[in-house]
Amino acid sequence: METKVMNCIMCPMGCEMTVTLENGKFVSVSGNSCPRGARYAETEVTDPRRMLTTTVRIKGGLLPLLPVVSADVLPKGKIAECVAYLRNVTAEAPVKAGDVIVHDILGLGVNIVASRDMLG
């Protein structure tokens, strides 16, 4: 049995959690204040994932950039590749918050959506 101390990143509370592992496999977690924390602890030691927020270029909008967010968490190891992909994406105004900008990015099963309205 080994234990790993980690801070939850699911919300700004940042609970300090202790994860118990056996032969690298998740056994239990303590210190979390909600079920989201327990889920985070388990995936963090097996398959770490992160939300991605960045910008893409937008044509014809009030601003030259549109902030976007992944609709769900992405594998941590794929974040850099996703950002590189988004560097070559250009959206077109008008866009509404929640509009899908990239469908199923890199085949990871997660959409990239607009964080805000951007009128023309």
Added chain:
Amino acid sequence: MELYDVVIVGGGPGGLSAAYSAYRNGAKKILVIERDRELGGILQQCIHNGFGLHHFKEELTGPGYAGRCIELIKGKPEIETLTDTMVLSVSKDKQVTSVNPQKGLFTVQGKTVILTMGCRERTRGAIRTAGERPAGVFTAGAAQRMVNMEGYLPGKKIVILGSGDIGLIMARRMSLEGCKVQAVCEICPYSNGLTRNMVQCLYDFGIPLYLSHTILKIKGKDRVEGVTVAKVDEKMRPIPGTEFDIECDTLLLSVGLIPENELSMAAGVEIAPFTNGPKVDQRRQTNLSGIYAAGNVVHVHDLVDFVSDEAEIAGKFAALEAQGTLTPAVDTVEVRPVNGVRTCVPQVLHLPEGGEPVRLFMRVGAPDRKVTLEVKCGDEVLVKKMLPVVKPSEMITLDIPAAKTAMMHDAIMVGLQSKQA
């Protein structure tokens, strides 16, 4: 002169939440004045997620949170908004003078005014770092606006001074944009940002964090070429012999926020020590009758959710006052932070007959674990709350029920008590 029930100075999350709350509490004519080209305030440049879990019960990005606030006030004939409009003065008799390209200089009269101007960043001048004045020194927030809204990169090789949330968020942001973040230096022996930001903004990107370190000198004449860093002792004095250089073309400063109170002070609003914002009561009324204040202009928050909560309080009571339905206060109780609690808002309570529910927002002076927060009146403990972890960077809230406030007299003490076994 046009007369409004409530005039709100600042169209960020504080102003928008105050406007919505004033509307819900019966105000019929509300004006929100914003100096930027659109509503939403600084949230529009905070493109990361993590906002809204308390207030909207949903995790949102900054622009997403701003969008929600804007949605709530949109299409309501009771609420007018002006963008690209700079408020020049607020008088103690609640006249607000502004300027914009369409109307020129104009003054409106509020039955009440809510100050929600937010805060601004401390700059290089505030920390007096030696060196020439090369290009490449930015506040973290200015760089954030350039990168996230305007489409410019301030540099390629970055050092960040200060481990507050904006500094940490920018470390990740610059890394994602292809910059090399060389280091984050923090003068305190602990980080001043949220734990989650330490994990996902520094550890994830392998960015070194130098705690108890500061920047002695900015090198370079025309452009930043590097910084000289040194370790500091427990009194934050640089230790001779510990200096080393880090190469960079850009220095981002995340060295604190200052509530923006020039308008408040000119109006005669009393500013509280330590928070550097208006001294307010539990209704968020300042020392000037009918002038309310909420959000980062009162004290710097770490969560926008609490800004909205606080602004809703101000909006409610401003609306009630404008309609003449405010329950008059009969008792004045001073709120005194003691024993490890550094600041507490509100600083004073003006309580009606029978008391009123009060929510306290506090910050501690130093990190600690397993402490009990107590509110005492004389020797009597009125409310207490166990806290597993406290940090100067994380605001603590405590609700006091109306019945308990009715038992208060003269002053209450808010402090941390000895450790649990």
